[in-house]
Amino acid sequence: MAKDVVELDQVIIRFAGDSGDGMQLTGDQFTSTTAAFGNDLKTLPDFPAEIRAPAGTLPGVSAFQLNFGDHTIMTPGDQAHVLVAMNPAALKANLKELRKGGDLIVNTDEFGDRAVSKVGYVSNPIEDGSLDGYNVHKIALTSMTVQALSEFDITKKEAERAKNMFALGLLLWLYSRPIEPTLKFLAGKFGKKPDILAANNKALQAGWSFGETTESFANQYVIKPAQMPAGTYRNISGNLALSYGLIAASVQSGIPLYLGSYPITPASDILHELSKHKNFGVRTFQAEDEIAGIGAALGASYAGLLGVTTTSGPGVALKSEAIGLAVSLELPLIIVDVQRGGPSTGLPTKTEQADLLQAMFGRNGEAPVPIVAPQSPSDCFNAAIEAARIAITYRTPVFLLSDGYIANGAEPWRVPNPADLPQIEVKFADGPNHKLEDGTEVFWPFKRDPETLARPWAIPGVAGLEHRIGGIEKADGTGNISYDPTNHDFMVRTRQAKIDGIAKSISPLVVHDPSGSAKVLVIGWGSTYGPVEAACEEVRNQGVDVAHAHLRHLNPFPSNTGDVLKKYDKVLIPEMNLGQLGLLIRAKYLVDAIGFNQVRGLPFKTQELVDAIKDVVASV
Amino acid sequence: MSENFPSLSLVPKTDDKQSAKDFKSDQEVRWCPGCGDYAILAAVQGFMPELGVKRENIVFVSGIGCSSRFPYYMNTYGLHSIHGRAPAIATGLATSRPDLSVWVVTGDGDALSIGGNHLIHALRRNVNLKILLFNNRIYGLTKGQYSPTSPLGKITKSSPVGSLDHPFNPLSVAIGAEATFVARTVDSDRAHLQSVLRAAAAHEGTALIEIYQNCDIFNDGAFEPMKNADSRDDVTIRLEHGEKIIFGANKDRCVIRNKDGQLVVAQVSEVDQAQIIVHDAHLDDPTYAFGLTRISHPETLQDTPIGVLRDIKRPSYDRLMREQLDQVIAKDGPGDLAKLILGKDTWEVN
Ligand code: SF4
Numbered sequence: 001m002a003k004d005v006v007e008l009d010q011v012i013i014r015f016a017g018d019s020g021d022g023m024q025l026t027g028d029q030f031t032s033t034t035a036a037f038g039n040d041l042k043t044l045p046d047f048p049a050e051i052r053a054p055a056g057t058l059p060g061v062s063a064f065q066l067n068f069g070d071h072t073i074m075t076p077g078d079q080a081h082v083l084v085a086m087n088p089a090a091l092k093a094n095l096k097e098l099r100k101g102g103d104l105i106v107n108t109d110e111f112g113d114r115a116v117s118k119v120g121y122v123s124n125p126i127e128d129g130s131l132d133g134y135n136v137h138k139i140a141l142t143s144m145t146v147q148a149l150s151e152f153d154i155t156k157k158e159a160e161r162a163k164n165m166f167a168l169g170l171l172l173w174l175y176s177r178p179i180e181p182t183l184k185f186l187a188g189k190f191g192k193k194p195d196i197l198a199a200n201n202k203a204l205q206a207g208w209s210f211g212e213t214t215e216s217f218a219n220q221y222v223i224k225p226a227q228m229p230a231g232t233y234r235n236i237s238g239n240l241a242l243s244y245g246l247i248a249a250s251v252q253s254g255i256p257l258y259l260g261s262y263p264i265t266p267a268s269d270i271l272h273e274l275s276k277h278k279n280f281g282v283r284t285f286q287a288e289d290e291i292a293g294i295g296a297a298l299g300a301s302y303a304g305l306l307g308v309t310t311t312s313g314p315g316v317a318l319k320s321e322a323i324g325l326a327v328s329l330e331l332p333l334i335i336v337d338v339q340r341g342g343p344s345t346g347l348p349t350k351t352e353q354a355d356l357l358q359a360m361f362g363r364n365g366e367a368p369v370p371i372v373a374p375q376s377p378s379d380c381f382n383a384a385i386e387a388a389r390i391a392i393t394y395r396t397p398v399f400l401l402s403d404g405y406i407a408n409g410a411e412p413w414r415v416p417n418p419a420d421l422p423q424i425e426v427k428f429a430d431g432p433n434h435k436l437e438d439g440t441e442v443f444w445p446f447k448r449d450p451e452t453l454a455r456p457w458a459i460p461g462v463a464g465l466e467h468r469i470g471g472i473e474k475a476d477g478t479g480n481i482s483y484d485p486t487n488h489d490f491m492v493r494t495r496q497a498k499i500d501g502i503a504k505s506i507s508p509l510v511v512h513d514p515s516g517s518a519k520v521l522v523i524g525w526g527s528t529y530g531p532v533e534a535a536c537e538e539v540r541n542q543g544v545d546v547a548h549a550h551l552r553h554l555n556p557f558p559s560n561t562g563d564v565l566k567k568y569d570k571v572l573i574p575e576m577n578l579g580q581l582g583l584l585i586r587a588k589y590l591v592d593a594i595g596f597n598q599v600r601g602l603p604f605k606t607q608e609l610v611d612a613i614k615d616v617v618a619s620v
Numbered sequence: 621m622s623e624n625f626p627s628l629s630l631v632p633k634t635d636d637k638q639s640a641k642d643f644k645s646d647q648e649v650r651w652c653p654g655c656g657d658y659a660i661l662a663a664v665q666g667f668m669p670e671l672g673v674k675r676e677n678i679v680f681v682s683g684i685g686c687s688s689r690f691p692y693y694m695n696t697y698g699l700h701s702i703h704g705r706a707p708a709i710a711t712g713l714a715t716s717r718p719d720l721s722v723w724v725v726t727g728d729g730d731a732l733s734i735g736g737n738h739l740i741h742a743l744r745r746n747v748n749l750k751i752l753l754f755n756n757r758i759y760g761l762t763k764g765q766y767s768p769t770s771p772l773g774k775i776t777k778s779s780p781v782g783s784l785d786h787p788f789n790p791l792s793v794a795i796g797a798e799a800t801f802v803a804r805t806v807d808s809d810r811a812h813l814q815s816v817l818r819a820a821a822a823h824e825g826t827a828l829i830e831i832y833q834n835c836d837i838f839n840d841g842a843f844e845p846m847k848n849a850d851s852r853d854d855v856t857i858r859l860e861h862g863e864k865i866i867f868g869a870n871k872d873r874c875v876i877r878n879k880d881g882q883l884v885v886a887q888v889s890e891v892d893q894a895q896i897i898v899h900d901a902h903l904d905d906p907t908y909a910f911g912l913t914r915i916s917h918p919e920t921l922q923d924t925p926i927g928v929l930r931d932i933k934r935p936s937y938d939r940l941m942r943e944q945l946d947q948v949i950a951k952d953g954p955g956d957l958a959k960l961i962l963g964k965d966t967w968e969v970n
Contacts, residue, residue, distance in 0.1 A: 234962065280960075321702050462676055
């Protein structure tokens with residue numbers, strides 16, 4: 001029975017189930033198919049810290065949201081159009097994420113009395129009328145999957161496990177996407193288990209066919225490809241893009257990459273990824289703790305490699321002393337902080353931007369460290385190269401502040417041609433750099449480049465450059481131990497001036513203000529770029545002028561930042577913290593900026609930002 | 621010369637005639653007069669020419685403490701880092717550059733207290749590092765608090781009525797941590813100290829050398845029984861690989877296994893010659909070397925073994941890491957950035 005095909009411009013789908021139901025995999029697969037189809041998209045994996053909390057309980061619910069459309073998509077979307085709830089717990093935890101009137105697909109097999117009461121429902125929600133405001137599709141996903149797989153020589157449990165493929169097949173049908181990419185993916189995943197492979201393939205096809213025949217869905221939908229600049233595209237998550245960016249920085253600088261790291265959520269995927277690329281000369285060292293991770297990376301930098309350490313907020317706290325040493329030694333080093341909810345262990349799998357001040361100030365003494373923050377999953381690639389450029393050029397540790405949202409979220413990426421990537425020039429010291437009064441040529445490890453104020457990078461193995469350095473204050477020039485008050489004052493100011501001087505090498509802050517007559521500037525940083533830009537667009541569509549600027553460099557700020565801020569009557573700073581960029585902006589530029597702050601472990605919803613922006617505009 | 625040091629096979633050799641003087645930096649040495657560190661420095665500087673490698677390919681890395689000032693006084697590359705972390709930093713260095721001879725200088729507080737974790741993990745990994753642990757059983761640079769090797773009941777600034785901390789034995793710890801090379805020596809015995817350095821330099825992997833070092837300001841005389849000509853030979857067991865363990869001024873004492881299998885000290889006159897243990901540093905079973913570390917009485921220093929207790933062969937971590945890289949490159953070819961970032965799932969937009 002051919003169904004009517006209806007065209008839509010955008011759809012938000014949310015998959016929710018037990019941690020063991022394979023919702024992340026289902027979401028990823030729908031995403032890559034959709035990306036390859038040509039839609040623009042953003043994703044939001046939303047999962048618990050526990051690996052497998054008890055089945056059927058609220059803490060065990062794992063969800064995946066995807067927003068895709070025929071135009072530019074900036075966020076994973078506010079409320080979903082479609083929610084797939086694999087069990088009562090998933091329904092209970094996610095119903096508020098489904099818009100009124102939205103399509104709700106429930107797996108009726110899991111809605112037995114016990115399962116329903118286990119999560120605190122007093123009556124069965126799929127029967128008691130409480131879901132009347134939604135378009136409910138009651139589908140026996142589990143039993144239909146088992147039935148479809150009856151011909152296979154697999155256990156009932158194995159058959160049941162394929163129900164996510166049935167659900168995926170149904171959704172692929174609903175939005176007119178091909179199943180071939182998933183068949184290819186399954187072949188790779190289960191190639192060594194032919195029975196399981198055949199069963200999953202069959203479940204996927206059964207889901208698709210069910211869509212065609214069931215009366216539960218009257219229509220099939222199409223969402224045309226989005227207009228995107230010409231090029232070759234792929235789908236990419238932030239942690240993967242960041243890993244590739246680090247490898248690219250190594251290739252573009254010609255020095256091998258060395259990762260010293262200790263496993264921590266949500267940064268571990270970078271360690272996993274980099275450990276796969278030994279053929280790029282990448283050395284990965286899984287250390288005994290966070291401190292040894294950065295210690296080894298710093299040792300590698302001293303040896304002339306590109307030292308990197310990856311972690312999240314709690315790990316940064318442990319690394320602080322070593323970061324201070326890197327500041328004092330003036331060696332290149334990249335510290336990747338994939339921020340998560342804090343303080344302490346906080347919310348390991350949820351996002352937050354509350355490590356900005358830790359990155360900025362979390363060390364003893366005056367220890368300035370440059371900070372670069374990517375704005376989207378794919379932007380992690382370029383941000384990593386930029387962090388390496390600053391680290392290598394200025395011989396300094398650099399913070400790369402990603403967060404859980406962009407680390408795990410994904411989007412289409414126009415893959416760059418390596419020939420178009422910036423070169424990073426590495427110059428190791430190769431001989432004396434100073435003439436003493438008596439004419440002797442000597443090497444001074446702390447004689448600086450007058451332009452960048454960087455000291456020479458003098459790696460072991462070069463005759464005549466033997467020198468000793470450490471964390472004790474060094475005399476300007478010679479680098480010998482010095483407790484001289486005037487020298488210390490000079491060195492502290494010089495290290496600060498070196499970091500401040502990086503501003504000369506970064507692009508000015510750009511303001512997006514189409515009408516040119518906005519009175520309110522919204523300024524953000526890091527992963528809030530998408531939601532803030534989406535909200536500004538929405539506000540402008542409603543006829544209200546608003547300007548948007550986004551900071552990629554948090555230390556130092558672009559040189560024109562103060563001028564930009566002063567052009568506007570009001571400045572609004574949305575952040576997933578209690579006002580950390582706000583504090584820096586207020587302190588540095590004496591601007592009475594207004595904060596819009598949330599620490600819910602989730603990215604901003606567009607509508608909340610729209611309301612916040614309109615409130616500020618109304619107050620001008 | 622460096623042919624004798626397989627662990628330095630990738631470090632560039634020198635034809636220059638080196639002397640101890642070549643290894644003295646221009647920095648003024650700032651230890652207290654009479655500190656045991658001076659003797660160790662002189663012994664190390666005197667030994668370095670034996671390596672036969674280029675001076676610029678030698679790096680000394682240290683943590684924090686009196687001993688950790690050592691790198692400043694060596695005319696090699698040197699890195700004075702932060703408290704306890706030298707083994708971690710040196711691991712990054714040694715795994716990055718096989719052409720370097722990497723030495724770590726540390727103390728009992730630095731290596732065993734704040735840096736204990738890094739020490740045990742460097743030992744089990746067997747990174748090509750030579751760790752000189754100056755054990756003076758006290759905190760010197762912070763002016764005299766008890767350390768993890770101070771005896772129980774030790775009166776110090778932070779333990780005016782006696783320390784409550786049971787000390788540990790660094791060599792027992794090292795063997796428990798799967799160390800492949802463990803040795804002990806004394807600051808004042810230059811010939812012995814250098815013989816141990818020689819064995820450590822030859823060893824592929826992490827070598828831990830505990831050096832009993834006198835802090836004449838805060839713990840003077842801590843090792844006196846092992847230094848005083850009257851008592852020295854009676855308390856010290858000088859281990860030689862392949863030799864029977866017999867010691868004492870009159871060579872009247874020895875090490876045997878008792879009926880429980882424990883290594884113990886006995887009178888030579890009371891045992892069969894066949895019962896006397898022949899020292900075998902290459903024995904894979906760590907319980908033997910561990911047993912040796914437990915013979916001594918740390919407070920009186922009676923029956924303290926010095927020399928190489930354990931020296932076994934296990935590939936170094938940095939070599940294994942290099943081999944993994946080489947194998948992957950041999951198999952997959954060198955990395956191609958364009959191919960990597962494209963991945964397998966792409967689509968074209970025209
Ligand atoms: S305090 Fe002790 S260990 Fe430190 S330099 Fe003085 S004598 Fe040597």
